[in-house]
Amino acid sequence: MRAGGLNRVVLGLAGLFLLVLGGSALAVGLGAPVPSWWPHAGPHDVLLSRAERTRWRHTDWWWPTVLAGLAVLLLLALWWLTTVLRRRRPAEIVVDTGDGGYALLQGRALEAALAEEAVRQDGVAHAEAVLCGRRTAPTARIWLQLEPHTDPSTALTAFTTGALAHARDSARLASLPAEVRLRAVKHPAERVT
Numbered sequence: 720m721r722a723g724g725l726n727r728v729v730l731g732l733a734g735l736f737l738l739v740l741g742g743s744a745l746a747v748g749l750g751a752p753v754p755s756w757w758p759h760a761g762p763h764d765v766l767l768s769r770a771e772r773t774r775w776r777h778t779d780w781w782w783p784t785v786l787a788g789l790a791v792l793l794l795l796a797l798w799w800l801t802t803v804l805r806r807r808r809p810a811e812i813v814v815d816t817g818d819g820g821y822a823l824l825q826g827r828a829l830e831a832a833l834a835e836e837a838v839r840q841d842g843v844a845h846a847e848a849v850l851c852g853r854r855t856a857p858t859a860r861i862w863l864q865l866e867p868h869t870d871p872s873t874a875l876t877a878f879t880t881g882a883l884a885h886a887r888d889s890a891r892l893a894s895l896p897a898e899v900r901l902r903a904v905k906h907p908a909e910r911v912t
Contacts, residue, residue, distance in 0.1 A: 726803060809854040815891050824890055826850045826857070832889075833859065836882035842869030843878075844904045859883070859897040864904055871901050 747753055775781035811823040830848040837846035845864040852858040861883075865874055878899065887895040 726799075808850055809852065809857055811854055812850070812857055812890055812892075813855050817891070826854075829857075829886055829890060830859075833861065833882055833886050836885060837861065837863060837878055840874070840877050840881060842866050842874045857892070857895065859886075859895055861897055861899045863899060863901050865901055866904055869903075875899060875901065 809826045814822045814824050816822050833848035834846045837843055843863050844866045847862045849860045850857045
């Protein structure tokens, strides 16, 4: 199951639980018979009595446990929020066919083609490509690992005029903005005699 589907399922279950709980509280408050699973005796019963609120007040472990539990819930909520708001990789790229229609190109196929063509150019030992942005206006992030003694500016120019231009043209995109990161392959020091 993809992350988007998992988010929908979790939000749906949480919403259903809260709807049942809130609907039950509303129904009991309006005078409906109290369900067997309801924790209180009647419609005028408070949610937390004074005894329930002050029950653990004098124990040393209560407040640290409550605060730790709330901190964990806050961290989980923030983690979930950042994963939802994080930019996703487009699964498909919309390609204008030129006749008024469009075709869909798999995003991973374009990433693989970019990386494969980049590795074939002189001076590149390894390449990785990731697409970001929208499916109608993707952007690319590329990591090129350069072989020793390769001029970075030459490798970058060859990549932008070669692999990147071919990917942009083959997907019929008006532009394909790219962030290219270059790194040299580590190699042992050479001995000078």
